[in-house]
Amino acid sequence: MNPHEYAEHDAVGLAQLIAARQVSVEEVRQAALSAIGSINPAINAVIETWDDEPSPMPGAFHGVPLLVKDLGLTVRNRLNELGSRLAKGCVAPEDSELMARFRRAGLSPLGRTTTPELAASTTTENRLDGPTRNPWSLSHSAGGSSGGSAAAVAAGLVPVAHATDGGGSIRVPAAACGLFGLKPSRGRLPMGPAVDEVWAGLAVHGVLSRSVRDTAALLDCLHGPATGDPFHIAAPAHTYASVLNSEPRQLRIAVQARPLSGQVIAPEVAAALEQVCTVLESLGHRVTPVATDMGVSWEAFVELNARFWASNTAAWIDAIAAGTGRPINDTTLEPATLALYQLGRELTAVELLGAMHERNLVTRRAGQLFADYDVLLTPTLPDVAPALGRYNSGQEMLDGRGWMHRVFTYSPFTAVFNVSGCPAMSMPLAQSDATGLPIGLQFGAGYGQEALLLALAGQLERALPWHARRPAVWAGRA
Numbered sequence: 001m002n003p004h005e006y007a008e009h010d011a012v013g014l015a016q017l018i019a020a021r022q023v024s025v026e027e028v029r030q031a032a033l034s035a036i037g038s039i040n041p042a043i044n045a046v047i048e049t050w051d052d053e054p055s056p057m058p059g060a061f062h063g064v065p066l067l068v069k070d071l072g073l074t075v076r077n078r079l080n081e082l083g084s085r086l087a088k089g090c091v092a093p094e095d096s097e098l099m100a101r102f103r104r105a106g107l108s109p110l111g112r113t114t115t116p117e118l119a120a121s122t123t124t125e126n127r128l129d130g131p132t133r134n135p136w137s138l139s140h141s142a143g144g145s146s147g148g149s150a151a152a153v154a155a156g157l158v159p160v161a162h163a164t165d166g167g168g169s170i171r172v173p174a175a176a177c178g179l180f181g182l183k184p185s186r187g188r189l190p191m192g193p194a195v196d197e198v199w200a201g202l203a204v205h206g207v208l209s210r211s212v213r214d215t216a217a218l219l220d221c222l223h224g225p226a227t228g229d230p231f232h233i234a235a236p237a238h239t240y241a242s243v244l245n246s247e248p249r250q251l252r253i254a255v256q257a258r259p260l261s262g263q264v265i266a267p268e269v270a271a272a273l274e275q276v277c278t279v280l281e282s283l284g285h286r287v288t289p290v291a292t293d294m295g296v297s298w299e300a301f302v303e304l305n306a307r308f309w310a311s312n313t314a315a316w317i318d319a320i321a322a323g324t325g326r327p328i329n330d331t332t333l334e335p336a337t338l339a340l341y342q343l344g345r346e347l348t349a350v351e352l353l354g355a356m357h358e359r360n361l362v363t364r365r366a367g368q369l370f371a372d373y374d375v376l377l378t379p380t381l382p383d384v385a386p387a388l389g390r391y392n393s394g395q396e397m398l399d400g401r402g403w404m405h406r407v408f409t410y411s412p413f414t415a416v417f418n419v420s421g422c423p424a425m426s427m428p429l430a431q432s433d434a435t436g437l438p439i440g441l442q443f444g445a446g447y448g449q450e451a452l453l454l455a456l457a458g459q460l461e462r463a464l465p466w467h468a469r470r471p472a473v474w475a476g477r478a
Contacts, residue, residue: 007156059106113148143173168414175440187231314344343400
C-alpha cells in the first residue's frame with residue numbers, strides 16, 4: 001500500500017481492508033509513516049513519531065493509525081509537553097483511560113500532534129514547536145487547540161486523530177481544515193483517571209475525522225464512564241454507527257446567523273449558512289431563524305469563561321513548575337498564557353463561585369432552547385481561518401481578560417456548548433470561492449443527543465458530500 005492508496009481510505013475503510021487481509025497492519029503503518037515523512041515538513045502538525053509501540057490489539061479498528069494531541073490524554077512513557085516550554089521533556093508514566101480505550105479499539109498510535117500552549121487559544125502557533133499550517137493554504141491557521149490533529153487528518157497523514165474541546169477546540173480546527181468534528185456531551189467520554197473535570201467541566205475529549213462514519217464508529221468504541229467518573233450519562237439506545245443510514249425524522253431547527261457578541265459574519269459564511277438552510281428545508285426539516293440568548297450577557301459569558309480558563313490554567317502551571325523546577329515567567333510561558341496565569345492567581349473563590357452560578361444559568365437556558373427546538377444551527381466560525389500570525393499579533397499587550405476577548409472574537413459561536421455541556425458538531429459543508437478555504441457549519445443539540453446529531457450528519461453528508469475535495473497539501477499526491 002502506497003501513501004496515495006492509503007490516503008483515499010477513512011478509518012472504517014482501512015479496518016475493513018485489514019480485516020479482509022487485503023493489506024497488512026504493517027503495510028498500513030508504513031504507508032502512514034511515509035505520508036507523515038513526506039508531508040509533515042510542510043504543515044508541521046506532527047511533533048514526533050513512535051517506532052516502538054506494541055502490536056495493536058484486536059478490535060473494530062485493528063491496525064488503523066492514530067495520532068494523539070499533545071495534551072489531554074497521556075501515553076505511557078511518552079513525552080507530554082502540552083505545547084509549552086514549561087513542560088518540555090515531561091514524560092507520562094501511564095496511559096490515561098481514553099488512551100487505553102483507543103488501544104482496545106485496535107488503533108495503532110503513531111505519535112503526537114501540535115497544540116497551542118496549554119490549549120489556551122484557537123490557533124496552533126506555539127513557541128515550542130512553531131506554527132502549524134493549514135493544508136488548504138500554508139499561509140493560514142489550522143485552527144486550535146487541536147490544530148495539529150486537524151492538519152494531519154486533513155492532509156491524509158492519518159484518517160482520525162485525537163482531539164479535545166474546551167471552547168471549540170474540536171470544531172474550530174474542523175471548520176478551518178474541512179473536517180467533521182463532534183464535541184460530545186459532558187461525561188460521554190472519560191477524562192481520567194488523573195482528573196475528573198477539566199476546565200470546570202468545559203473540556204471534553206473527541207476525535208477529528210474526514211467521514212461521519214469514522215466518528216460514529218469510534219464513539220461506539222470509546223463512550224461510557226470509567227470507574228469513579230463524576231458523570232454517568234445515559235448510554236445510547238442503539239449504536240451510533242447504526243443511525244447513519246436511516247433518514248432522521250423531521251427536525252425543528254433553529255438558525256442563529258449572528259453571534260451574541262453582535263459582530264458581523266463574513267458574507268461568504270452567511271451565504272453558506274443560507275445555502276445549508278435551503279438544503280435542510282428540501283430534506284423536510286422545519287428551519288426557523290431565531291435570536292437566542294444564553295441567560296447572561298455576552299460580556300458576562302466571556303467573563304465566566306475567563307474565570308474558568310484562568311483559574312484552571314494557573315493551577316496547571318503551578319503543578320508543572322513544581323514538577324520541573326522551572327520558573328514561571330516569559331522564558332517558559334508565552335505572553336497570553338502568562339496573562340491568564342496572572343488572572344487566575346488574582347481570582348477569588350467567590351468569583352469562581354459566581355462563574356459556576358452563571359454556568360448554571362447558561363445550562364438552564366440551553367435546556368429550554370432544546371425543549372423548543374431539536375437542533376441549533378450556526379456558523380462554526382464567523383470567517384474562514386485567519387492568516388498565520390494575525391491571531392497572536394500583539395498578545396503581549398493584553399491582560400488575561402483581553403486575551404479571552406480575543407479568543408471569543410475569533411470563535412463566538414462554539415463555547416456555549418462547552419458551558420452547557422451539550423453536544424455540537426462542525427460539518428465542512430461549504431468552501432470559500434475567494435480563498436478555497438473550508439467553511440464549517442455548526443449543529444448543536446440537547447444534552448446526550450449525539451445520536452440525533454449523527455443521524456442528521458449522515459443525511460447532510462449524503463446531500464452535500466465533501467469527500468472529493470482535496471487540500472493543496474495532500475498525502476495522496478506524495
